[in-house]
Amino acid sequence: MYLGLDIGGTTIKAGLIDEENRVLESRKVPTVIDNLEGFISKLTEVICDFQKSRPIDAVGIGVPGLRSSKTHVIATSPNIPCLANVNLEKMMADQVHLRVVTDNDANAGAYAEFVCGAGTGLQHLAYLTLGTGLGSGLILNGSLYTGASGYGGEFGHTVIDPNGRLCACGKQGCIETVASGTGIVTTARDKLRTGRNSRLNEIAPPLTAEKIYDAAVRGDETAREVFADTGHWFGLACANLINLLNLEMIVIGGGVMASGEFLLGKAIEVARHYAFASSFADCQIVQSRLWPDAGMIGAALLARDRA
Ligand SMILES: [Zn+2]
Incomplete structure (x- = not known):
């Protein structure tokens, strides 16, 4: 046991x-x-x-x-x-x-998704977890890939904007700063600062990804835009992974994905647009089975x- x-x-x-x-x-x-x-x-x-x-x-x-x-x-x-x-x-x-x-x-x-979850039987997959941050793990050639000293697979800290937001890792412009629960909240705050008319203005602090999701479900345009923007960044992340690694599957878990349809649909659309068609065709983008x-x-x- x-x-x-x-x-x-x-x-x-x-x-x-x-x-x-x-x-x-x-x-x-x-x-x-x-x-x-x-x-x-x-x-x-x-x-x-x-x-x-x-x-x-x-x-x-x-x-x-x-x-x-x-x-x-x-x-x-x-x-x-x-x-x-x-x-x-x-x-x-x-x-x-x-x-x-x-x-x-x-x-x-x-490793769990590879052994007994969504990726059972596959050889090449990435697991992305959208929570407070953007965690990631890689299965390549049928084994967990951890790099030369164990620090590999930190895709969430791929820099996409050198002048971008500060990241929890201490650097700047990592994809985690836009494609994560924290990123969702910051994106919403940035939009509200421009004086938008949104039900998010009336929400009691602290603002969270869950509250923004609730507003999106109720039809709030700003909240929906926040998820579309986040899905866009997340889709770019998936396209980069697909082109770099020719994956069979990207498995997505994390608390943010539990509220995911606004985000996942956009992410798949963007990944399809930016990845090589041949590589995209070989890669499924699915929700975690074990989350x-x-x-x-x-x-x-x-x-x-x-x-
Ligand atoms: Zn970072």
């Missing part, structure tokens, strides 16, 4: 995965983000709780950050700063006396499959 944990900026999701890749049992706990001791003790508590009910062979942890495949140290984790420069798998293995594997959370999600559990399932599968 393998235990998968998906560490988010606010919540940790943990679940036991059986031999048929099904979630047997899962739970959620709040993430400690500002002190390592608290973070480790919360994780230990969760794992020990699962250990009480069933024997666990190994633990997989999906982390929102860059993990070195050489040293296994987490190099950076903007949303959970206490994890920077920490060898989380060694620390946790010492605590719970089990084999522990870590990887980037979107890489784990990509919101893809990261958690993938982490458990990585623990099982990575020796």
Whole structure:
């Protein structure tokens, strides 16, 4: 039995995965983000709780950050700063006396979609997760692609406008700044600043992607434009991936996609326009089959499959 944990900026999701890749049992706990001791003790508590009910062979942890495949140290984790420069798998293995594997959370999600989700049986796919940011993971030639030192697949930080918005990574103009939940809110604010007549003006702060989606569903023109603009950027992202990698599938997950029809239709239209017709024809763009559990399932599968 393998235990998968998906560490988010606010919540940790943990679940036991059986031999048929099904979630047997899962739970959620709040993430400690500002002190390592608290973070480790919360994780230990969760794992020990699962250990009480069933024997666990190994633990997989999906982390929102860059993990070195050489040293296994987490190099950076903007949303959970206490994890920077920490060898989380060694620390946790010492605590719970089990084999522990870590990887980037979107890489784990990509692996889950490849093994038992929308991309089962395929060899070349990208998994994009539209949440607060734009996470991504790549399956190339039938295996998870992580690059020379484990930091690969960060497509959300592809620069599309050198003079663009500031990004959570500390740089400027990354595609994540326009194609993400944060990007949706900033785009809406930019439009409202021009004095538009929109029901978004009456919404109680804070403005969120969900509230903008609700306004779009109710026919608000500005909110619909925000989703169309975001879909446009997201479609360009897909076109670039398709032309670069000749993928069979792009799988899209994330909280923003749960409210997705305004965005996905536009994204597919734009990707069709900008990608090579021959490459576009070979690539399906689909919603995740495992969302919101893809990261958690993938982490458990990585623990099982990575020796
Ligand atoms: Zn960035």
